[in-house]
Each structure stands twice: as structure tokens, then as C-alpha cells.
Amino acid sequence: MRDRISPARRPGYSVDTVLLTPVGRHLAVLLVRAPEGSGERWVVPWGLPKAHDAALSDTGARIARSALATAPSWMHQVGAFSDGRRHPSDADLTIGFVGTVPLGAHVAPGEDSAWFPIIELPPLSPRQRAIIDSSVALLRVKADSAPVAFRLLPSTFTLSDLQRVYEMLLGQRLHKASFRRALQAATLVEPTEEWRSEGRGRPAQLFKYAPRRRRRARRGLRFDQVHAW
Amino acid sequence: MRDRISPARRPGYSVDTVLLTPVGRHLAVLLVRAPEGSGERWVVPWGLPKAHDAALSDTGARIARSALATAPSWMHQVGAFSDGRRHPSDADLTIGFVGTVPLGAHVAPGEDSAWFPIIELPPLSPRQRAIIDSSVALLRVKADSAPVAFRLLPSTFTLSDLQRVYEMLLGQRLHKASFRRALQAATLVEPTEEWRSEGRGRPAQLFKYAPRRRRRARRGLRFDQVHAW
DNA sequence: TCAATAGTGTCTGTTAGACATTATGGA
DNA sequence: TCCATAATGTCTAACAGACACTATTGA
Numbered sequence A, B: 001m002r003d004r005i006s007p008a009r010r011p012g013y014s015v016d017t018v019l020l021t022p023v024g025r026h027l028a029v030l031l032v033r034a035p036e037g038s039g040e041r042w043v044v045p046w047g048l049p050k051a052h053d054a055a056l057s058d059t060g061a062r063i064a065r066s067a068l069a070t071a072p073s074w075m076h077q078v079g080a081f082s083d084g085r086r087h088p089s090d091a092d093l094t095i096g097f098v099g100t101v102p103l104g105a106h107v108a109p110g111e112d113s114a115w116f117p118i119i120e121l122p123p124l125s126p127r128q129r130a131i132i133d134s135s136v137a138l139l140r141v142k143a144d145s146a147p148v149a150f151r152l153l154p155s156t157f158t159l160s161d162l163q164r165v166y167e168m169l170l171g172q173r174l175h176k177a178s179f180r181r182a183l184q185a186a187t188l189v190e191p192t193e194e195w196r197s198e199g200r201g202r203p204a205q206l207f208k209y210a211p212r213r214r215r216r217a218r219r220g221l222r223f224d225q226v227h228a229w
Numbered sequence C: 001t002c003a004a005t006a007g008t009g010t011c012t013g014t015t016a017g018a019c020a021t022t023a024t025g026g027a
Numbered sequence D: 001t002c003c004a005t006a007a008t009g010t011c012t013a014a015c016a017g018a019c020a021c022t023a024t025t026g027a
Helices: A058-068 A127-142 A146-153 A159-170 A176-186 B055-067 B124-145 B148-152 B159-170 B176-186
Strands: A014-021 A027-035 A074-081 A094-100 A113-117 A156-158 A189-195 A204-209 B015-023 B024-035 B074-081 B094-100 B113-118 B156-158 B189-196 B206-211
Touching: A014 A113, A014 A127, A027 A058, A027 A127, A027 A159, A058 A094, A074 B074, A094 A127, A094 A146, A127 A159, A127 B094, A146 A159, A156 A159, A156 A189, A156 B074, A159 A176, A159 A204, A159 B124, A204 B055, B015 B055, B015 B113, B015 B124, B015 B148, B015 B159, B024 B055, B024 B124, B024 B156, B024 B159, B055 B074, B055 B094, B074 B124, B074 B159, B094 B148, B094 B156, B124 B148, B124 B159, B148 B159, B156 B159, B156 B189, B159 B176, B159 B206
Parallel strands: A014 A094, B015 B094
Antiparallel strands: A014 A027, A027 A113, A074 A094, A156 A204, A189 A204, B015 B024, B024 B113, B074 B094, B156 B206, B189 B206
């Protein structure tokens, strides 16, 4: 029993955008306040396709820009979702997108939106919850196949910033010396002339993303990870 | 009510199933003959959702079973596709699924369907081509995070079979001794009492998939892979 | 001065890849 | 017999992780 809206008027599909940015040691997702009496108090920014959206990604980008007042640094489709009963839209089908916002680049969200660490999400509709989970999983998968980590950082950053981003993407702490050695070997970053001092401790040199050469194939073979499907 | 497609309205979305099985040293995809005059001669098995499909995956599973005359050993959604002009259906939107068929488990396809190695695909609609490419990419990503490789093999197999499957998923040749050492460490397989002789050479022992314990976290960190988005 | 963070050098156990060797069948 | 494939043992260079140490700031 879905909402009593004339079936002919029911939208074909809706689009959700899961926007992620680093906050502290965790990823955070942008949620917007839901209208009163809609079941949940917070929802993922969503919308419906419009005639001038040539591609699916145009719809996602439009919704993201509207929620952020700026464009995300990266977006990717997560998939189509139909299970789970409630969704803010009445659509049977929702296409999910994940987007990134660089560290510190988000304007302070107003009263109608807020960044929630993914380990402390408020109650959400089952479908939106599933889309968020898939979005984080996708970002984590992309972390070691493409430098999506740098989309979560501004154009210059400290190596400690970068390590924290990798740690939140990989979900585990990393060894500092090993991290920097691997980074050196990968020639992904270049130092700048700038330094940044934050509170106590020695100031850190700022680096920029500057991939120089293709890495050679990974050494070896792994039968790792969970066995779950 | 979704199955009642009024003639005036185009269907909301179609579902494509990309079914993959090992053939020789490459993955092959099942294609079915297209009706005369439809633009292409071969198409990926596809269909439209029906009322009794509770979830998206039900539609995909139904289409796959119909094309195979059996159920695939594994299925996963690939995503939603809308770009590319032509598609066998008239739908603006296509949800793609990828499925696996174990080595040798496919019945000889009749005149109306055939397995094509993914390196020698016939002309296809742009959208279906994109869905195939994404399906293969998804399977390759899953190869080292879950033992999807075993879904491409029958219940017992030789270690050379397994290595060939990993090679087609990873897209590179592997070192035999290293492969077996890593496999041993992963405790993913157990030997059976059976042996199989194929042509010349020493007969190979048959193994079965029997994961015994969780692997410990991967050692180290990689900044590998391509930098392309 | 102490505390905190940045950054680097060295050592060691692990291991991926190379190579060699034996085993066992078919042609 | 020759050849092809299976299966395994050994060696070595590479390297992840541990540890220690210096450097440089703010409190």
C-alpha cells in the first residue's frame, strides 16, 4: 500500500545523492530536514528527473549542487534500489549517486541541513539507508583503484590529512612510515613550498596531487577480504 | 500495475542480464538473436518488470533463468543506464545485472543464442555495450573481495582451472607457484580424492571450495591501479 | 621545560617471483 | 622415447611493519 496518489502520476524513479566529506576521523553524509509528518526527520537530498536532464548523472549533479550550493568534487552512480518500503518520494525505483566534498570545503550548513558521521546516522528510510551503505562501500572500493581519496581533500593538504582520509576509507589505522614510503613509490603527490602549523607540534609541509607515472602492476596476489556476498 | 503497459506510454525501465562463463582463456557473454530489422543481430537477454516481481533482482533472475534454462550461480546488480541512444526496449532506463555460469555448466546453446568471448563481441547497442563493460568490471572488482571466482567453476575443479579463472578476472597471467602458495595460506580450497586427466600430462587433483577461516587483514598498502576515473 | 606532531633512518621477518626439479600421464 | 602438464622445494630481492630518532612548533 503505497501512498494514495493516482498511479498515472506516480513518478518513474527518483534520484538520491549521498554527499560525503571527512569530518574528524570519519566520513560524514549530508542530510536535509524532512517535511513535518513525513516519517523521518532527516533525508538524503533527492529529486526527480526533469526534461532537460539529458543523462541520469545530470539529475544527480543538479540535486547535489542544489543541496551543497556548490558542485561536488566527484560523483558516481551507486545503482538502482527498489526494496525497502518507504522512501521520501513515491517512486518505486530510486537511482543512487555518491559524491564527494573536499575537507573543509563545505560551507557551514544552515538549519535545514547537517553533516552526520556515518557511524551516528539518525533514523532513515530503509531504502535511503541502503543507498548510503552502498555509497560508502563504493567509495571504499574505489579508494585503492583510483585516487578518489584526493577528491576528499583540498588542492593542497598535509600528509597526515591524506593518511587520515585513507584510514577512513580503508577502515583501519595505517603505519605512518609505511604509508609515506608507499606514497613515495607511487609518485602521486608533490611537495609545495607551503607549510601549515596547526596547534602544537611541528608544522607540516603541504603537498598537492600530481600523479607522475603509472604504477607497475601490484606485486603479488591476495585472497583477502571477507567471504560474504 | 507496472506490467500493464498502455500502448501510448513507454515502459518505465527494462532489465538487461549479462551472463558470463569461462570459455578458453576468456570470459564469454551470452547473447541472443535479435528480431529481424531491429538494428542489431545480437542482444543481451532483456525484459520488462512484471507485477509479481517483488524486487528488481527478481526481474533479473527471471530473465536469466529464461535465457539459460537454468539459474545462474550468482547475480548482482550493475547499475542504471540511460545514455546511448538505442536499446532493444523502448525504455529510457535500463537496469543491468551480471550473472555467472560455472565452467562447462551451460547447455549447448541453440541457434537462438551463443556465447561470445568478451574480446570478440559483435556490434551491440551502445547501452548494452556499456552494461557489458560495467558487468565485466564489476566481476573483476569482486574477484579479490569475495570468492566470486568459484561461481565460475563447478563444485570440483583443478587448481589450473582456478588459476585460469583468476587470470581472466584479473586480466593478467599469474605465477603458478605463488598462486598455489597464496591459495594455501588462504585455506579457501580442500583437495578431494578425485583426479582428472585431460589430454597429455600428469593428471590433476580435483579440489573443492571450502573456506575455513577468515584471512587476516592484507599486509600493507597499495597505491596501485590506473589513475583513470 | 614539556607536550605534541612532522618527518626520516635502520632493522628484520615475511614473501612474491624466479628457477629448478620431480612426478606422471599421453602420443 | 619425447613431450606436456602437475606439483613442490629452494633461493633471493623486495618490502611491510616495528622501532628509534631527530626536528620544530605551541603552551
